[in-house]
Amino acid sequence: MRASLIQIAVDEDESVDSRRGRVAALVRNQAGVDLVVLPELWTTGAFAFEEFGRAAEPLEGPTYEAMAKAASDTGVWLHAGSIPERDPDGALYNTSLVFSPSGELAAGYRKIHRFGFDKGEAVLMGRGEDLVTVRLPGTTVGVATCYDLRFPELFRGLVDAGAETLVIPAGWPERRRAHWTLLAQARAVENQAFVLACGTAGTHAGVPQAGHSIVVDPWGEVLAEAGAGEEVLTVEFDPGKVAATREQFPALKDRVL
Template sequence: MRASLIQIAVDEGESVDSRRERVASLVRDQAGADLVVLPELWTTGAFAFEEFGREAEPLVGPTYEVMAKAASDAGVWLHAGSIPERDEAGRLYNRSLVFSPAGELAASYRKIHRFGFDKGEAVLMGRGEDLVTVPVPGTTLGLATCYDLRFPELFRGLVDAGAEVLVLPAGWPERRRAHWTLLAQARAVENQAFVLACGTAGTHAGVPQAGHSIVVDPWGEVLAEAGSGEEILTVEFDPAKVAATREQFPALKDRVLGLETPGR
């Protein structure tokens, strides 16, 4: 499988419409890849909280239309990152979109763990409720977004649902970049799965972004890592390595489930 992670720089001087068209062109340039991944909230910037309401879209909105066409033009599976979604009741969500090479919506995921500690995204956006996996030729993707990376139980659920490649768009801040790399490797090792984590570059509402998109194999080895600026990170990997790793070192089979606290 050939995957391209497009680490987009969010420039506050660039309009959302212009960024959509620019990113669509970058996606079309990835024709020949199997999977293309975009970052979290790249239309607005993950920390531009005041923009969420102004730029929120319905599921089938401008970003959906442009990205569906780009996926079809390139003939790729496209994880189009996430958008600020406004539902029919006016509620906001951080919603990821995955398109097939035919430009059809294959899956969407509403972010479960919202960042902000009772501020920002945590109060502005609703919480998703469903784990989402996406079967693609040769493997199954498991979907997560940014802050989800800190919650291993979510990834265990995805693995139990059949995920072998964990795809995570993010808007991760530079000041916690060490955590980004550590957690991406940890999620790969503990789940014996590939992790494809695509971040943003630039500065979002005064918050410098980490960049450093990363691809990690089931043994925790870093196959590719981007720098801090806008960059396209392309890597080839064999999804069959997941089954081979789990057979060679069957740690997942040794899990003990249903443990209870003593005295209960």
């Protein structure tokens, strides 16, 4: 399987409409790739809390339409990162969108663990409730978002639901970049799964972003890692390595809890 993680730079001087068009073009440049992954909240920036309400969209809003068309034009599975979604009742959610190569919505995931403690996303956005997996040719993808990475029980639930590849879009701050790399490798090792973690570049509301999108195999080996700036990180990996690893070192069978 061939995957491209598009580490988008969020520039506050670039309009959302302009960035949406630019990102759609970047997706279309990935012809021949099986899976494309975008970061978390790339339309607004993950720390641009004041923009969440102003830029919120219905699920099938302009980002949905642009990404669905980009996926179908390119013939790729597209994890389109996440958007600030406003539901029909007016509530906000941090919602990820996954499209099939025909441009159909294969899954939506509302982020369960909201960052900010008593401010920001944690108070502005509602909490998702459902674990989400998507069956792709050759692998089952488990979907999580950014701060979710710190909660291993969520990933155990995804593995129990059949996940073999864990895809994690994020807007992770540069000051905690060491945690980003460490946790991505830990989630891969403990779940004997591939981890594809796609972050953002640039600065969100004064918060420098970590970048360093990363792909980790089921043994914890880093297959590819981006730098700090905008970059397309493309990697080939064998989904069959998950079953082989779990058979060779059957640690998951020894779970008690």
